[in-house]
Amino acid sequence: xxxxxxxxxxxxxxxxxxxxxxxxxxxxxxxxxxxxxxxxxxxxxxxxxxxxxxxxxxxxxxxxxxxxxxxxxxxxxxxxxxxxxxxxxxxxxxxxxxxxxxxxxxxxxxxxxxxxxxxxxxxxxxxxxxxxxxxxxxxxxxxxxxxxxxxxxxxxxxxxxxxxxxxxxxxxxxxxxxxxxxxxxxxxxxxxxxxxxxxxxxxxxxxxxxxxxxxxxxxxxxxxxxxxxxxxxxx
Amino acid sequence: xxxxxxxxxxxxxxxxxxxxxxxxxxxxxxxxxxxxxxxxxxxxxxxxxxxxxxxxxxxxxxxxxxxxxxxxxxxxxxxxxxxxxxxxxxxxxxxxxxxxxxxxxxxxxxxxxxxxxxxxxxxxxxxxxxxxxxxxxxxxxxxxxxxxxxxxxxxxxxxxxxxxxxxxxxxxxxxxxxxxxxxxxxxxxxxxxxxxxxxxxxxxxxxxxxxxxxxxxxxxxxxxxxxxxxxxxxxxxxxxxxxxxxxx
Numbered sequence: 215x216x217x218x219x220x221x222x223x224x225x226x227x228x229x230x231x232x233x234x235x236x237x238x239x240x241x242x243x244x245x246x247x248x249x250x251x252x253x254x255x256x257x258x259x260x261x262x263x264x265x266x267x268x269x270x271x272x273x274x275x276x277x278x279x280x281x282x283x284x285x286x287x288x289x290x291x292x293x294x295x296x297x298x299x300x301x302x303x304x305x306x307x308x309x310x311x312x313x314x315x316x317x318x319x320x321x322x323x324x325x326x327x328x329x330x331x332x333x334x335x336x337x338x339x340x341x342x343x344x345x346x347x348x349x350x351x352x353x354x355x356x357x358x359x360x361x362x363x364x365x366x367x368x369x370x371x372x373x374x375x376x377x378x379x380x381x382x383x384x385x386x387x388x389x390x391x392x393x394x395x396x397x398x399x400x401x402x403x404x405x406x407x408x409x410x411x412x413x414x415x416x417x418x419x420x421x422x423x424x425x426x427x428x429x430x431x432x433x434x435x436x437x438x439x440x441x442x443x444x445x446x447x448x449x
Numbered sequence: 450x451x452x453x454x455x456x457x458x459x460x461x462x463x464x465x466x467x468x469x470x471x472x473x474x475x476x477x478x479x480x481x482x483x484x485x486x487x488x489x490x491x492x493x494x495x496x497x498x499x500x501x502x503x504x505x506x507x508x509x510x511x512x513x514x515x516x517x518x519x520x521x522x523x524x525x526x527x528x529x530x531x532x533x534x535x536x537x538x539x540x541x542x543x544x545x546x547x548x549x550x551x552x553x554x555x556x557x558x559x560x561x562x563x564x565x566x567x568x569x570x571x572x573x574x575x576x577x578x579x580x581x582x583x584x585x586x587x588x589x590x591x592x593x594x595x596x597x598x599x600x601x602x603x604x605x606x607x608x609x610x611x612x613x614x615x616x617x618x619x620x621x622x623x624x625x626x627x628x629x630x631x632x633x634x635x636x637x638x639x640x641x642x643x644x645x646x647x648x649x650x651x652x653x654x655x656x657x658x659x660x661x662x663x664x665x666x667x668x669x670x671x672x673x674x675x676x677x678x679x680x681x682x683x684x685x686x687x688x689x690x691x692x693x694x695x696x697x
Contacts, residue, residue: 257523346538346540346542347544347545350542351544352505352528352531353505354531354604355528355529355531355533355556355560355608356528364555368546369546
């Protein structure tokens with residue numbers, strides 16, 4: 215098991231890169247998923263159709279295929295996903311700004327794929343709010359946006375938190391795929407590096423990698439449990 | 450109280466839920482200041498009629514005019530119209546995550562853009578009027594059913610509506626709490642509020658209503674002053690209904 219100590223810096227580096235892409239992907243997926251959820255519950259039929267189409271496409275396609283499209287389809291279309299070189303963010307997360315586009319491609323794929331599940335988690339929360347709440351808000355003259363913001367969404371978090379947590383945890387584990395699409399040095403790709411290139415035994419390396427993922431996922435699960443308890447609304 | 454000026458006018462309104470014809474050529478006019486009580490067996494379309502007036506239930510055919518203006522389609526204009534029509538539900542529907550005072554002040558602040566301090570002050574006065582000013586900072590789940598319904602009435606009144614719709618406001622209450630809600634409604638009626646009340650409370654219909662509407666199978670069967678309706682129902686259907694509810 216000495217590899218865990220000898221190569222601690224390699225594990226730590228892999229952990230740090232995986233954490234970076236997960237934080238960015240989680241933010242992106244939450245924003246895009248929230249937008250899609252609002253579209254899906256909108257009173258305007260064409261907007262609902264857009265939301266539904268998005269979820270149908272990205273929820274039903276394997277992540278690997280989405281990654282393929284991002285990593286090979288975008289360059290074929292002449293894009294290096296440079297729109298993700300967001301000022302300030304790219305100085306915090308340096309991989310966003312590098313000339314090699316694979317981190318951006320992988321991030322895009324993770325965001326697009328995860329947003330479909332975020333959308334459905336948020337929508338299930340909205341559906342859990344009794345319809346009378348929205349009716350009362352409408353009958354006071356609140357607009358659709360005001361209704362969501364002041365009445366429905368604040369009450370939907372409680373029912374959304376648990377499924378949303380599962381979605382983000384799944385996303386962290388899904389990020390293990392990015393090493394196969396050109397991203398060098400994430401937690402999973404570290405295993406490949408240490409075992410095949412440097413000849414370390416597989417099991418100790420795999421244990422180290424697992425610990426890395428657990429450090430991200432277990433506290434997240436605990437945090438969500440606490441949030442859920444705090445959000446409880448008496449009826 | 451009735452002024453002879455129509456405020457709510459329904460003209461040959463039809464509504465289907467799939468194959469079920471819930472409103473069948475319903476025509477009705479409610480004057481400013483009038484109190485109309487709608488009674489009838491369950492499934493007769495009373496609640497649908499009440500909910501159609503502020504378009505919580507869109508109708509399939511016919512017209513509904515409120516204060517001279519046909520009901521607009523979903524959007525800003527409809528939101529504005531709804532803000533002028535107070536609605537009280539059977540299940541109260543107080544916002545569960547807000548205190549009673551926040552419930553009452555939300556509409557004035559967000560829809561009417563009133564200053565929060567002024568809206569809260571007016572809200573407190575309304576809560577005082579319905580007798581629950583001391584509950585202002587509690588959450589809906591901490592109140593009894595009767596208190597919740599009185600809060601819901603205060604919430605609707607906070608919008609200074611031109612008319613109030615009551616959809617079976619006492620049907621979900623314990624018997625001992627029915628009176629406190631009816632008292633508030635009776636005082637509203639005596640102050641000249643235009644009211645459409647769907648209810649099974651025959652006592653309220655007798656003493657507070659200007660007119661009683663009897664509905665059955667989606668049709669408006671009778672429309673008469675309460676004394677006349679209760680003493681001399683013209684239709685067989687109404688006689689049958691009254692004999693069933695008044696014998697116990």
